[in-house]
Amino acid sequence: MENHTQISAKQCSEALLNIARMLMLVVLIGVTLTASISAQSFESVNTSTGSVVGTVTDSTGDPIQGANVVLQGPGVERLSAISKDDGGFAFEQAVAGVPYQIVVTAEGYGDWNSSVTVEADQKQTLPEINLRILTVQPAVTVSYSSKEVAAQQLKAEEQQHVLRFIPNYWVTYEARPEPLTAKMKFHLAYKSLTSPAFFARTVAWAGVQQARDNPSEWQQGTKGYSKRLGAGFADAVTGGLISNAVLPSLLHQDPRYFYDGTGTKWSRARHAMTAPFVCKGDSGAWQPNYSQMGGSLIGYSIATAYYPSSNRNAGHVFQTFGIDMGLHVVGSLAQEFVLGKFTSRGKHSSEPASSR
Numbered sequence: 001m002e003n004h005t006q007i008s009a010k011q012c013s014e015a016l017l018n019i020a021r022m023l024m025l026v027v028l029i030g031v032t033l034t035a036s037i038s039a040q041s042f043e044s045v046n047t048s049t050g051s052v053v054g055t056v057t058d059s060t061g062d063p064i065q066g067a068n069v070v071l072q073g074p075g076v077e078r079l080s081a082i083s084k085d086d087g088g089f090a091f092e093q094a095v096a097g098v099p100y101q102i103v104v105t106a107e108g109y110g111d112w113n114s115s116v117t118v119e120a121d122q123k124q125t126l127p128e129i130n131l132r133i134l135t136v137q138p139a140v141t142v143s144y145s146s147k148e149v150a151a152q153q154l155k156a157e158e159q160q161h162v163l164r165f166i167p168n169y170w171v172t173y174e175a176r177p178e179p180l181t182a183k184m185k186f187h188l189a190y191k192s193l194t195s196p197a198f199f200a201r202t203v204a205w206a207g208v209q210q211a212r213d214n215p216s217e218w219q220q221g222t223k224g225y226s227k228r229l230g231a232g233f234a235d236a237v238t239g240g241l242i243s244n245a246v247l248p249s250l251l252h253q254d255p256r257y258f259y260d261g262t263g264t265k266w267s268r269a270r271h272a273m274t275a276p277f278v279c280k281g282d283s284g285a286w287q288p289n290y291s292q293m294g295g296s297l298i299g300y301s302i303a304t305a306y307y308p309s310s311n312r313n314a315g316h317v318f319q320t321f322g323i324d325m326g327l328h329v330v331g332s333l334a335q336e337f338v339l340g341k342f343t344s345r346g347k348h349s350s351e352p353a354s355s356r
Contacts (some may be wrong), residue, residue: 040327048096050118054126056087056104060132063087067106067131096120104129114131150178158191161344167195168343170244171335179282180256182249189245193237206232217308231306238302243295252282253291257335273334276328296324
């Protein structure tokens with residue numbers, strides 16, 4: 001009886017153990033199947049794709065070849081394509097359900113962008129993509145030529161005449177006068193020395209010297225007047241060329257008088273009286289007027305070669321130089337206060353030049 005009971009208990013225990021094993025096997029198989037099915041389902045969801053197609057054109061409807069098309073969205077691979085000859089492009093592997101942003105760019109055109117979402121196995125055709133042609137502003141290069149401006153100002157100065165017939169070239173009324181080139185200085189000197197007014201003035205001055213009997217060695221009569229007239233022309237030509245062209249070109253100085261016209265009468269008078277001794281350099285800086293002073297000394301030194309012996313000494317040269325500089329002071333004062341009122345001017349305004 002006892003043995004029978006022990007065998008029954010043992011059989012029962014083994015049966016329970018087998019049942020437990022079977023249950024564990026069933027659970028394991030269930031978990032495995034569930035994981036497999038879930039993975040397949042997940043994979044199926046995430047690998048569902050659709051396609052996006054479109055055509056890129058310009059504002060006139062002509063296709064644009066070579067446009068860069070980018071399709072990008074959160075958590076997925078960025079896709080790109082280039083439009084073909086007909087402007088078309090296609091994305092065949094766009095992930096379904098993803099909110100994509102599509103951007104189209106092309107050189108010379110404005111950018112285009114939009115949003116698109118595709119469904120599984122769906123072909124999404126975008127409406128026609130029209131790119132706006134960018135407006136190209138032509139580049140304008142503005143350059144300033146000092147020589148060209150100086151040439152224009154010089155033409156205006158050549159139109160300056162006192163009482164409309166007496167040349168008044170050696171004064172500038174420009175507010176911002178440009179420096180003259182060496183060629184312009186010689187041109188102005190030549191124009192001044194060949195004007196009818198120059199010949200008339202020289203002839204008249206020879207008459208004054210004839211009346212004063214200066215120099216007395218040349219005496220009176222036609223022969224004496226001829227000598228005085230020739231000397232007068234020689235004096236004017238040598239002095240004018242050296243003072244107004246040769247030395248200003250070598251020393252880079254401006255031979256013109258710079259009209260002030262502003263400020264008090266005393267400041268204008270001071271400006272005029274110092275003009276024969278202080279001039280503007282071609283750089284725009286004020287400096288000693290070596291051209292005017294040196295030109296006068298050189299000119300009168302040359303004159304000793306054709307004047308009588310009584311005029312061939314250093315004392316006479318410096319005396320004549322002093323008189324000449326004094327006459328230039330008077331001339332500058334006349335330019336500042338008198339001649340400007342009677343001078344006809346060119347197209348440039350009579351706005352006064354900047355005073356030093």
